[in-house]
Every structure is written in structure tokens, then in C-alpha cells.
Amino acid sequence: MTNMLQVEGLNVSFPSRDGPVRVVRDVTFTLGRERLGIVGESGSGKSQTGRAILGLTPASATVTADKLSFDGIDLRHASAKTWRSLRGPRMSMIMQDPKYSLNPVMTVGRQIVEAYRRRGDATRTDARNRAVAMLEAVQIRDPERVFEAYPHELSGGMGQRAMIAMMLIAEPDLLIADEVTSALDVTVQLDVLRILDGLVRDRGMGLIFISHDLRLVSSFCDRVLVMYAGRVVEEIAARDLHSAQHPYTQGLLNCLPQIDGDSGPLQTLTRDPAWLA
């Protein structure tokens, strides 16, 4: 499998009163035309890892890497022009907070149409039809209404799907999906995963799937990185996730409620300072 993305020794740190805080520490991995899951607790650096790959780290932070390359292009020294040709058409990220990343004063349809037209010279009608079809594909029931709607007129899961439609319509080679199914009911969740699965299988897209949902990740991804306090503490085949070795990963699995579980307190995780070493 060819590696379209290579990440070696990635570090991201934010300044603070007590000196720099390293939120991503020495993260190293490669990605081919596959589904790579990233799991880990809140604040462990999953989103910041994704942002750094796309050059979307907040300006206050410092990013360093021994290697950060996409399709042979060194991203560490990419010019603004290179980024414009990459971000959107070739690599994109569906952000965790849809309402935050959708433009609140522009209709959903217009935002999707613009994303589509950025990658080529589609006509207006063609772009509109494609956008409506894309909304239908993500199981929006009334795509025509949603096309004309503003983000605040959508439910949480509809906003999330509008974002997904906007990112997928450009058919990128690399997609970072950050918690994209967290606001969706389980049946729509599976529909969205089927679309992503199709893009990986049929178009050879590389997918980084960031999610809290361990069951979903273990049933959907090929490989999983487990992050803790900025580091990758374990890499494991997704289907073996239930037999993970790292006590943190095991602990995470034990915290999950079960439909058939009793209603006593859920197990919680006792964090061991040794995991930081």
C-alpha cells in the first residue's frame, strides 16, 4: 500500500503562563488508502493532530515535525499557493463543531456549491444538482429545503451532514473526519459510514476517522491509534481493539455503558502517572 501521508515526530505546543504546553507529542504514523481511526480521551490531542496536518493550527501555537508530507509534497514548507491547491480539492477536514465551521450568514446550498466549483469549472446548474444529490446521499430528507436553509435552521445532525456533504463533494484524496457522526442517530451514522467506506474502497481515498465511539471505530476502521495526553500510546488492528494491551485503552472500553447493563455506576478510569512516561 502506498503511503500518501507521512507524519514523523509531530509536535504542537501552545504558550501558557507556565511555559509551552505540548498538546501533541512526537506523533508518528503513515496513512495509505485505508481507514485509520484515532481514539483517545477528551483533550488528548486528536483534533490538533488533524489540524496540524492540514496547516490549520491556531496562530498562537508552534508546530514542528521531522517529516510531514502528503503525496511527496513537504507540507512543512508549503507556500500559501500550494495550500490553496491542496486544501479542499485534495485534502480536507470535517471539523468537530459543524455550526462553528459553517458560515452562519450563507445558505447551506451556496456553501456546498462553492466547495464544488472550487475544484473545477462546473456550471451553476450542474453544481446545484450535485449539491442536492450530495445532501440526499447523506440522508437529508428534504434536500431542496435544506439547500435553501441557513445553518441555524438545521438540527445538530443535519448541520453535521451538511458539513460532510460540503467536504465530500470535492472528492478529496485525504479526508480527516473529526467526530463526524457524534450528532447522528445510529441508522444515519451507518449511512454516512457507508459513504465514507465507498470512497475508500472505490476511489482509494485515505481516511483519518477521529471518534470517541469505540464500537464504531472497531467495526469500521482498519487500524486504530490510541492517543493519551498528546502521545500515541498504542497502535492496533481495529478488529482487535477489544483485546487492546494498553491499560488506558482497556480502561476506556470498560467505561462504556451497555444496553443490557445494570444501572449502577459505570466504571471510570484511574489514570496512572506512568502512562505519561
Added chain:
Amino acid sequence: MSALIEVRDLAVTFGSRQSQVQAVQNVSFDVQQGESFGLVGESGSGKSTVLRAICGLAPTSAGTIKIDGKLLASPRDPAFYAQVQMVFQDPYGSIHPRHTIDRVLSEPLAIHGFKNAEDRIEKALNDVGLGGGFRFRFPHQLSGGQRQRVAIARALILEPQILLLDEPTSALDASIQAEVLNLLDALRIEKGLTYLLVSHDLAVVAHMCERLLVMQHGTRVEELTRTALQGRDATQKYTQQLLVASEGFKAP
């Protein structure tokens, strides 16, 4: 015994330029004092709208909502917000982006005339697993899950009797989710709180709620008890589909 929350034949219609959206139609349910009641269903089926209608934040076109047997005043009065708090689904939209966490938590305390703001803020942040180190940060300096915990802390700090929780843990990882759910459970027992909880995670609903209502297309599909959910005893096709989908992804 009369219910603490009583929703009867609720309908909500949003009117936009070209079209009208029937977001909720004919929805009825009761929540008893001290109970935890779940709302699950399709994305866009009107779950958040039901919670917003209770708070007077959605255009109700028919039906009645009562709390403690009394019809709610519109607009809702301060007494309502002392009794009912809501944790919104979209924490970024509901927390002021240019206020520090300290201000996000101290303003409601000031408005409702609470004393010991200092101690309460420390405690509320600790309860949701955020140390005092987060107090003077801005929302954009937090991860998604950390913001969600601030939203929960803001609702809890006012010590309401009824909490409307819209996907309170869907942005949280398993370990923090477990901590927040345990906290919510403990508070409910200790203070006799009543919850109306929206979640797409059937395991969370089975864990937290004695009864639940399944919704689709703005209408009621069926009401189930926890025991029925656990026994996969759903009578409607949509609920059965949800139960199957909960098992995870199966490659085509």
C-alpha cells in the same frame, strides 16, 4: 400522582420564506418527579425542538406544556429558569465565545443572586472533571469535550430541579462520559432531580432512563420502558432498526 412535566399534543412549526417546517406534531409525554426520561430518534426528528419548546425557545403552534400542573407563562419567567436548566446540543453556539469560563459560570450566578460564587465555580468545574486551570481560558482554547463539560457545569451550578439535557455526552470520550453520567445519576438521587435526556446512544439511554420516547419525522413512534428496550421488545419497525444499527458497522 400528577406528572412534573406534562407535554400534550405539542406541535411546533417553523415558517420560512418559501416553506413551512412541521418540526414537531402531536407529541405527548409525561415525566414524573425524580424520573429520568429519554428522547431518541432520527436526526432532524424534532428532539431538540421539544426541549426548546419547553424553554419557550420554539414557536409552539398547538398543544400545552405544564410543569407541576401549571401552564407555563410566555415568555418564561425567572422562576422557570430557577427550576429548569438546559444543556444545549451545540456547546460552541451556547457559550459566549469571548467570555472566559469564569465569566460564563459567574454571570448566571449573579443574575440569580447566588452567594459564594467562588466556591460554587470551583466545585462545578471539579464535578465535571475540569480543574481550576481551565477557569480563565476562553472557549476556543478548549477541546470539544472540554467545552461540553463547561456547558454541563453552567447548568448544574444553578441547582435546578429539572435538567433538559440535549446530547450531553455525545462529544465526550468513554471515560469522561462515564464520569459525567455517574455525576448526573448521583445528583438525581441525592437531590431528587428530574431529567429529560436526548441521546442517540441507546446504551446511554438504557443506562440513564427508566422510560423513553422514540421519535421520527416530528412524531411519536412509541414509548418504551428500560426493560422493554433491554429485551429488544420494540413493536415498531423504526425502533427495531435503531436496535440493529446500535450493534455497529457491518461491511457491505
